[in-house]
Each structure stands twice: as structure tokens, then as C-alpha cells.
Amino acid sequence: MNQSYRFRRFTMQPDHAGELIHRAQCVSCAQMGPQAATGDAAMMWVVFHLEDHPSHVRYRELLSRPYRVVPRGEGA
Numbered sequence: 001m002n003q004s005y006r007f008r009r010f011t012m013q014p015d016h017a018g019e020l021i022h023r024a025q026c027v028s029c030a031q032m033g034p035q036a037a038t039g040d041a042a043m044m045w046v047v048f049h050l051e052d053h054p055s056h057v058r059y060r061e062l063l064s065r066p067y068r069v070v071p072r073g074e075g076a
């Protein structure tokens with residue numbers, strides 16, 4: 001995704017030097033697992049959460065994308 005957001009004095013754009021952050025979240029109790037570099041690693045937390053809470057069977061994968069602010073006219 002290369003979406004950027006333009007404001008009057010700056011532009012917000014994806015920071016390609018930053019890393020995506022993945023997390024798993026339980027839909028039942030909203031508890032979140034630790035940050036991970038991949039979706040597969042993030043979803044490993046589900047195994048442990050499910051052992052403690054057998055009725056919590058629905059989860060979300062959360063993906064966090066880093067952005068940076070660039071003053072207008074400077075470019076990327």
C-alpha cells in the first residue's frame with residue numbers, strides 16, 4: 001500500500017524503513033497477544049489463550065503500518 005495523506009503543511013506517508021507489526025486479539029475478551037514480525041508468529045499466542053479460555057474461539061489479526069510525516073515540498 002502506497003497511500004499517502006496530504007494536509008496543508010505536510011504529507012503523511014508509509015514509512016518503508018519501519019516494520020509492520022502484527023498482533024492477535026481475542027474477540028471475546030479483547031485481550032491481545034505480543035507484537036510479532038509476522039502474522040503466523042502473532043497467531044501463536046492464540047494457542048496459549050485458547051488453553052486458558054476454551055470458550056474464546058474467535059480472534060482477529062491486527063496489522064499496524066508505520067507512517068512518517070514529511071513537510072510539504074521536501075518529498076520522500
Ligand SMILES: [Zn+2]
Nearest residue numbers: 026028029056
Ligand atoms: Zn479471550
